[in-house]
Amino acid sequence: MGTADTPNTKGLSPRQEKWFATARASLERDTGKTMDAWIAIAKTCPETKTMTRIAWMKEHHGLGMNRANIVMSAAFPTGSGWDEPVKLREALWKDPAAVAIFEAVERAATALPDVVTGQRKAFTGFSRNFQFASAKPMKGGQVVLGLAVPPDADPRLAEPKAEGWSERLKSKLTLASPADVDAKLAALIRQAWEAS
Structure with a gap:
């Protein structure tokens, strides 16, 4: 779970x-x-x-x-730091289209055992021993997903550029709808989780 x-x-x-x-x-x-x-x-x-x-x-x-x-x-505690993940999540995930995509990613990631969801100011990370995936909203209701798999693991993946998340995340892809979180992406998330 x-x-x-x-x-x-x-x-x-x-x-x-x-x-x-x-x-x-x-x-x-x-x-x-x-x-x-x-x-x-x-x-x-x-x-x-x-x-x-x-x-x-x-x-x-x-x-x-x-x-x-x-x-x-x-x-200098901010009142919206790691100790306040609900506030951070609410502040980050506002766009309904991005929220729907994020929730599809979250379901795929948290279906795996021993997953910890780490809410940060600019992204939501998923870890086991190490961070294996991160999601952050983009303009226009899209979501960028970083994964701890090499970019050549799937043709949809690209190299991340200064994303601000764990350096373990070696690839990224932009998701435009919840349907983009398909069986192939779930398999990539599992592959990243297995390596963590």
Whole structure:
């Protein structure tokens, strides 16, 4: 069964949850400062936008991208982050045509065992151990689907270009209707899931 039967408030796979816990736990060990100390430092940041705050933390305090992001997320919770997947989903999936396509993709992905749906600001990801698929709405009610299969796995697939999702997703295709989520696409989703 997929995520519909398994609550996972952050939409993280067990491997991802372990990674975040390890990253937070190692922060004090590796830097000599607790998370609370880092949050206090973050609160002194003069920047107001997420990415400029992260860049400031990297430049002025030497944290890498992942740790800077973890600290800034803790210091400046947005109220629509990973802890609020319903809000993120509602904000992303507004166009009824795109929603219908997305729901067809979601049914195909979550029909597979142990699937975790991870809602992000710009896309919805599907993972087992690793992300194997992602969907994001496009203008005109279409959906772009990224898959962890090579582009040569199907003639409809193309290489992704700066999509903002996992680098494991090696191909993409644009879906124009729920009918595009056919048996061949379901087989590609399964192939990507098997590799994850």
